[in-house]
Amino acid sequence: MRFEDVELGDELPVEHPDTSLPKIEQWCEAADQHFARFVDHEAAKAEGLPGALVPGIMSQGFLLAMIHRWAPGCTVHKIDTVFRGPLVIETELTITGAVTDTDDETRMAEIDLTIATEEGRTGVIGTALVSFAG
């Protein structure tokens, strides 16, 4: 993907990240995030949550991974996320992205990002500023 290939309005391929318990446990181990609310539904519900939650920085990782799969070799200069609602593990999440601006001088693109729950509620919104290889 080169800057010349990117247009305002382009949509990134939709993704459904792996939120299975083993994957979440693996990530928590790697990130040293040892909290029951991420891996134990009952413990999370005892805290008033709807179920065990996808860690916030893991969801940001999902978004970054989507951008890099869409544009291998790109550089993400900034990612800004807003957490609007819980994302529960072991559910199907839907990640979307869209190019909302391009700058010919800086050769960067602005991208909208969302993560939606199974029921359709948008749990995370965000934007990213990206430049491209080549």
Next chain:
Amino acid sequence: MILDLHTHSIKSDDGRAKVENYCKWIRKKELPLDGFVLTEHRQFDATSDYRHLEDEYGLVILKASEVETDYGHVLVFGVNDDLVNSFDFAKVDNPLPMVLEAADRCGAFAAPCHPGRKNVGLFAHYENKGAVDGVHTVEVLNGGSIPGEDELSVEQAGQRGYAGFGGSDSHIVSRIGYCATDFDADIADIDDLVGALRTGNFRAVTYREQES
């Protein structure tokens, strides 16, 4: 004339959309919008001037507010100095009857938004606390609704004789125009909008891809 009556820009704490990028998106995607209304959370943005964008992109860009009450969120159109001084826009528990009365008294127009939202919408509060006199119009189509919420809004609004409008509730650029309002009248400024809302001559419309 079709306006998205519920949008947020980077002026809102959870908004990530630049106003010019909304304009570019509308034109690039050829959305059937003639303009949009910025309804920033818990404030009225009196200083921003978007007339140059209106001219450049041929869109109407108006400013309003989304305030918070004990019966959920409320959009207020036609905000002026009198209204800003009538109650604290930053509070999250303004009494709904007070907001409705203040809007009427100051020549503005107040209407609850996403009333069908679970637990926090107007109709959920009605179930718990009873209805409020003075509500006449609600946002029946909201771009952030999940299946069932707008249906509830339409049904309840119909039963109660409320007029219904639509808005995307966009916080990022690519969500603008998911829902909007089709007016019979031409609207060029905020006074036109308040006047058109008072007539009731408008319809909520949706352009979400799966529903178009």
